Amino acid sequence: MQIETPPSEKPYEKPEGERRGLVIVNTGDGKGKSTAAFGLALRAHGRGKAVKIYQFMKVPSARFGEHRMFEQIGIPIEGLGDGFSWKSQDLERSGQLARDGWEKAKAAILSGEHFLVVLDEITYPLIYGWLPLEDVLETLRARPRHVHVVLTGRRCPPEIIELADTVTEMTLVKHAFKAGIPAQRGIED
Numbered sequence: 001m002q003i004e005t006p007p008s009e010k011p012y013e014k015p016e017g018e019r020r021g022l023v024i025v026n027t028g029d030g031k032g033k034s035t036a037a038f039g040l041a042l043r044a045h046g047r048g049k050a051v052k053i054y055q056f057m058k059v060p061s062a063r064f065g066e067h068r069m070f071e072q073i074g075i076p077i078e079g080l081g082d083g084f085s086w087k088s089q090d091l092e093r094s095g096q097l098a099r100d101g102w103e104k105a106k107a108a109i110l111s112g113e114h115f116l117v118v119l120d121e122i123t124y125p126l127i128y129g130w131l132p133l134e135d136v137l138e139t140l141r142a143r144p145r146h147v148h149v150v151l152t153g154r155r156c157p158p159e160i161i162e163l164a165d166t167v168t169e170m171t172l173v174k175h176a177f178k179a180g181i182p183a184q185r186g187i188e189d
Contacts, residue, residue: 021146024165026168032170119149136160140160140163
């Protein structure tokens with residue numbers, strides 16, 4: 001490790017632009033995409049802002065740690081899928097669930113009732129061809145000016161990355177699972 005001298009001057013100028021809703025993407029093969037989106041949801045909720053979370057790959061009956069906590073503090077979170085594709089018994093049904101879920105998420109975005117809408121793991125139904133990319137892009141463009149949208153998942157389509165205001169790629173450096181350590185309750189679920 002190399003020791004650095006802390007900056008003595010502000011390293012940036014304050015932007016002069018207009019405040020507006022952002023499109024934020026968390027993508028890449030590293031851990032933390034959903035976790036970062038949930039952190040934004042907590043931050044917005046803590047400021048009294050309306051938040052809605054849609055999880056495209058989780059089942060509606062999911063009871064992971066985030067579901068338990070968000071229910072306790074009053075952030076609505078909704079599973080729209082039937083699990084990851086390797087768990088599905090019927091991929092056509094999975095696709096239909098994604099399309100039905102997208103209609104709910106689209107309505108929430110366009111309604112303007114939420115400050116922040118999280119589309120967790122939406123990249124999977126997009127890259128599997130279950131959702132029409134152009135409809136998602138058009139919805140993001142047409143959203144009310146104050147609505148922020150966070151999209152998560154691996155291999156985010158370049159068209160969404162191009163449209164987004166902020167894109168973070170989580171890079172996998174090392175993961176316990178690859179070392180044979182199973183998922184830990186409270187960390188991965």
